[in-house]
Amino acid sequence: MMPSLRHHFCTAVTGFCAVAVMTSVANANTLANAWDETTLLRVEEANELFANPKTRPNPATAREADYGTAVTLLNIQPRTPGNIEHSAQIFSRLLAQNPDDEIGIGSLYFLARIEQVHRSTPAPQKAVALYQRLIAAHPAHPFAQIAITKIALLKLCDAPDNADKAAALAEVETLIPLLTDPGARSNFDYIVGTACIRHQLGDEKAMNYLIEAVKIGIPIQISSSNAIVRIANLALRLNRKDIAISYYERFIRDFPRDRRTYTVRLRLRELNVQSPEVAR
Amino acid sequence: MKREKILHSVGFGLVGLFYLVAVFFVFHKPSEQNNKQIVIRIAHWQLEDGLRQAFDDVGREFTKLHPNVRIEQLVIPERIFPNWLITQLIGETAPDLIEIGLGIDDDRLARFFVPLTSLVDEPNPYNKGTPLESVPWRNTFLDGMYSAYNPTLLDYYSAGMTQHTIRLYYNSLLYETLMGTGAPPPRDFVALQNVFTKVAEYNRIHHTQLVTIAGSNYNGPIIMDQYLSSQSQKLQLRLNTLLDFSPTKYGTQIDFLLGRWSFESPELQSGLTLQHIVGSNLTKGFQSLRREDATFYFLQGHALMIASGSWDVRTLRSMASFPIEVSPVPLPSPQNPTFGAYTLGPFSETDESTTKFGLTRHSKHPKEAIEFLQFMTSQRGCQTFVNTSYWLPSVLGVKIPEPITEFAPIVDGYTQGIAFHNFGSDAMLVFTQNLYKLYNDHDPVTSFTQAIEPHLKAAVRRDLRQEIDTRFRNITRDDTTLAALLWKLSHGDNSEEIRSKAAALILNQHTMESDTYCLKTDLDSPAARQP
Numbered sequence: 001m002m003p004s005l006r007h008h009f010c011t012a013v014t015g016f017c018a019v020a021v022m023t024s025v026a027n028a029n030t031l032a033n034a035w036d037e038t039t040l041l042r043v044e045e046a047n048e049l050f051a052n053p054k055t056r057p058n059p060a061t062a063r064e065a066d067y068g069t070a071v072t073l074l075n076i077q078p079r080t081p082g083n084i085e086h087s088a089q090i091f092s093r094l095l096a097q098n099p100d101d102e103i104g105i106g107s108l109y110f111l112a113r114i115e116q117v118h119r120s121t122p123a124p125q126k127a128v129a130l131y132q133r134l135i136a137a138h139p140a141h142p143f144a145q146i147a148i149t150k151i152a153l154l155k156l157c158d159a160p161d162n163a164d165k166a167a168a169l170a171e172v173e174t175l176i177p178l179l180t181d182p183g184a185r186s187n188f189d190y191i192v193g194t195a196c197i198r199h200q201l202g203d204e205k206a207m208n209y210l211i212e213a214v215k216i217g218i219p220i221q222i223s224s225s226n227a228i229v230r231i232a233n234l235a236l237r238l239n240r241k242d243i244a245i246s247y248y249e250r251f252i253r254d255f256p257r258d259r260r261t262y263t264v265r266l267r268l269r270e271l272n273v274q275s276p277e278v279a280r
Numbered sequence: 281m282k283r284e285k286i287l288h289s290v291g292f293g294l295v296g297l298f299y300l301v302a303v304f305f306v307f308h309k310p311s312e313q314n315n316k317q318i319v320i321r322i323a324h325w326q327l328e329d330g331l332r333q334a335f336d337d338v339g340r341e342f343t344k345l346h347p348n349v350r351i352e353q354l355v356i357p358e359r360i361f362p363n364w365l366i367t368q369l370i371g372e373t374a375p376d377l378i379e380i381g382l383g384i385d386d387d388r389l390a391r392f393f394v395p396l397t398s399l400v401d402e403p404n405p406y407n408k409g410t411p412l413e414s415v416p417w418r419n420t421f422l423d424g425m426y427s428a429y430n431p432t433l434l435d436y437y438s439a440g441m442t443q444h445t446i447r448l449y450y451n452s453l454l455y456e457t458l459m460g461t462g463a464p465p466p467r468d469f470v471a472l473q474n475v476f477t478k479v480a481e482y483n484r485i486h487h488t489q490l491v492t493i494a495g496s497n498y499n500g501p502i503i504m505d506q507y508l509s510s511q512s513q514k515l516q517l518r519l520n521t522l523l524d525f526s527p528t529k530y531g532t533q534i535d536f537l538l539g540r541w542s543f544e545s546p547e548l549q550s551g552l553t554l555q556h557i558v559g560s561n562l563t564k565g566f567q568s569l570r571r572e573d574a575t576f577y578f579l580q581g582h583a584l585m586i587a588s589g590s591w592d593v594r595t596l597r598s599m600a601s602f603p604i605e606v607s608p609v610p611l612p613s614p615q616n617p618t619f620g621a622y623t624l625g626p627f628s629e630t631d632e633s634t635t636k637f638g639l640t641r642h643s644k645h646p647k648e649a650i651e652f653l654q655f656m657t658s659q660r661g662c663q664t665f666v667n668t669s670y671w672l673p674s675v676l677g678v679k680i681p682e683p684i685t686e687f688a689p690i691v692d693g694y695t696q697g698i699a700f701h702n703f704g705s706d707a708m709l710v711f712t713q714n715l716y717k718l719y720n721d722h723d724p725v726t727s728f729t730q731a732i733e734p735h736l737k738a739a740v741r742r743d744l745r746q747e748i749d750t751r752f753r754n755i756t757r758d759d760t761t762l763a764a765l766l767w768k769l770s771h772g773d774n775s776e777e778i779r780s781k782a783a784a785l786i787l788n789q790h791t792m793e794s795d796t797y798c799l800k801t802d803l804d805s806p807a808a809r810q811p
Contacts, residue, residue, distance in 0.1 A: 035764045035768060038761065038764035039765055039768070039781075046764075071759075072760060074756065074759055075759070075760045102770055106763065117759075142769075143766070150790075150793075153790060153794040153797065156794070157793075157797035157801065158797040159801065160805075161801060161805040183786070190787065190791075191791070197521070198521065198522065218787070219783040220431075221424075226522075229524045230523045230524050233523035233524070233525075234523060257422060261628075262691070262693055263525050
């Protein structure tokens with residue numbers, strides 16, 4: 001090859017590669033921007049970005065863009081059964097293509113969510129079956145860890161008044177060994193502990209669940225304060241004054257400006273406690 | 281003809297001259313660019329006396345620290361604020377900082393405002409040299425910035441400047457005329473009943489029509505709800521089956537449908553009796569009067585008292601021709617022989633911050649706007665603001681100015697009981713349509729209770745169905761956000777912000793789902809469906 005021709009060829013290849021790299025970076029940025037928009041609830045904007053043909057130069061980005069499209073279709077306004085169905089179809093296709101990658105796992109989770117809450121006529125039984133399939137296939141995945149608490153709350157809370165809640169609790173408790181993520185365990189304990197109080201499934205059990213949740217850490221301040229007061233009140237009902245006092249005191253220390261503080265302080269006075277938390 | 285020509289020339293000459301003058305002013309106007317002056321625009325709807333001046337004072341203080349920044353405020357009347365706001369936001373001409381509240385829902389907040397979450401755990405730089413120097417910004421607020429957190433969007437979007445409490449304002453000259461020189465303000469309900477008697481006596485002797493408390497559809501409920509609520513404090517705690525001393529209004533409503541309490545319960549009957557007694561001493565027909573009517577009535581000396589919030593203190597004191605004193609709303613104490621049995625005591629007033637400002641996405645100077653927001657909510661800025669506005673501070677360690685010490689929030693107080701505002705819009709309609717019966721002279725409590733009874737349960741059921749629909753909308757919306765957060769986490773963005781947002785969202789969604797399923801199950805139960 002003539003040197004000048006080689007030079008031109010090299011320049012052309014370099015240019016082509018540069019353009020390809022720039023395009024791919026731009027596409028990745030578009031997808032990243034779309035996810036950013038989604039976290040900010042700017043669903044329409046995100047959906048447009050995911051639908052942009054530029055985001056689909058190769059099968060991997062096309063798959064991600066399809067997943068994003070399906071996710072945003074769940075909340076495009078106005079929400080229509082047509083959009084939900086379209087979303088379900090995309091998730092089903094993504095799941096069939098590869099059930100084991102991040103997108104396949106997410107698709108299975110959202111198919112369950114569609115059955116649980118997105119369709120105009122929810123199908124909780126179908127949702128539970130899909131959650132169980134997800135947990136069986138990928139038990140440690142974050143979506144599966146979330147799904148465990150979803151099953152628990154469906155069995156304990158979305159059941160008729162006269163349902164056997166004690167049997168439901170026993171069934172739900174079989175899922176505990178599957179909870180490997182501490183955050184998911186805390187959420188499970190908080191939800192199940194609260195359900196135990198609500199459905200009178202045992203004060204001791206409720207208290208222990210909530211104590212576990214608080215020990216691990218509850219990420220929402222108001223939920224954390226509620227759990228601490230509930231533990232103290234349950235302990236008092238169980239005549240476990242030591243536990244009651246320690247959680248009442250913790251509440252005053254952790255939430256000094258909560259409007260329940262005075263009531264809690266009075267409870268401590270009734271228990272003849274003389275600690276810095278009582279004397280203000 | 282010649283004269284006409286001259287007149288035309290003069291006319292054109294004047295037009296030309298004015299044009300040249302206008303051009304001169306336009307090109308010589310000091311602009312932001314040519315003198316590097318940054319203008320931060322701040323919009324709110326607080327037209328109360330002293331507020332504009334208070335914001336100006338804070339702005340001037342800030343400019344002393346940053347001479348290149350000037351603060352300009354836009355005061356938009358409350359009535360047109362939502363329409364004005366959306367025009368500005370969509371037109372991308374919105375001011376840098378906007379008061380959050382009117383016309384802003386979650387969607388607009390997410391679309392047009394900047395989350396402040398990344399800043400709330402850092403100290404506020406304008407607290408340097410104060411005891412709050414190293415305290416995270418959110419912990420410098422009396423409410424721990426709880427009210428600035430949006431549980432749907434999982435972000436902090438605003439910072440509040442003030443808090444408010446409700447008090448009874450009274451004309452102290454008139455009060456001394458009626459009650460005797462140096463008479464203390466009514467501290468409990470027995471003392472207030474004594475005032476009612478004295479006013480009635482005064483009217484009889486002097487053939488006047490002095491009203492004890494000026495009322496309106498705005499001022500009336502402010503005080504009346506407190507009386508109903510005081511009588512159901514113990515009941516409310518008994519109903520708190522979740523044992524967190526924090527009954528929710530939806531729990532109260534479902535308990536009503538399930539027959540765990542009713543307006544025939546002795547506690548509620550006692551509360552309605554109190555409402556009748558107090559309501560009979562408000563301006564007649566107050567339900568159809570407006571806020572301005574009640575204010576004028578009081579300022580003209582036709583009423584001895586008016587119930588309002590701390591936000592009115594400067595307005596009322598500057599407009600009145602008589603001295604005004606304030607006292608807490610005199611509720612029955614637990615020792616009251618008639619109304620003490622069901623009450624626990626005064627309400628806790630450790631309320632949430634108000635007058636909250638958020639940063640708009642199209643702010644031209646976001647850095648300076650955030651700095652001003654931090655300055656406004658620093659000890660120095662907040663002190664300047666409350667010293668002029670006479671509003672209560674939202675920031676720890678800020679001194680309450682002497683003229684408003686009576687408004688200091690009650691910290692040692694209990695949670696409130698059941699009140700009309702615990703209900704939804706359909707139930708409120710049933711109450712307001714029948715409230716006049718409560719102020720009749722003939723068996724008022726019974727006639728009101730009987731009048732609401734046939735309609736209330738159906739209205740509460742409608743309100744709760746509406747609430748369940750709203751919650752499911754929020755639950756489904758969270759799914760899209762969760763997908764994005766988990767995607768980011770699994771693709772390298774493992775920042776603390778994303779992790780904590782995802783953790784909060786997951787628990788928030790679980791909690792909302794379980795609560796909503798329980799509410800729905802209760803609502804569908806045969807007990808709740810009984811007419």
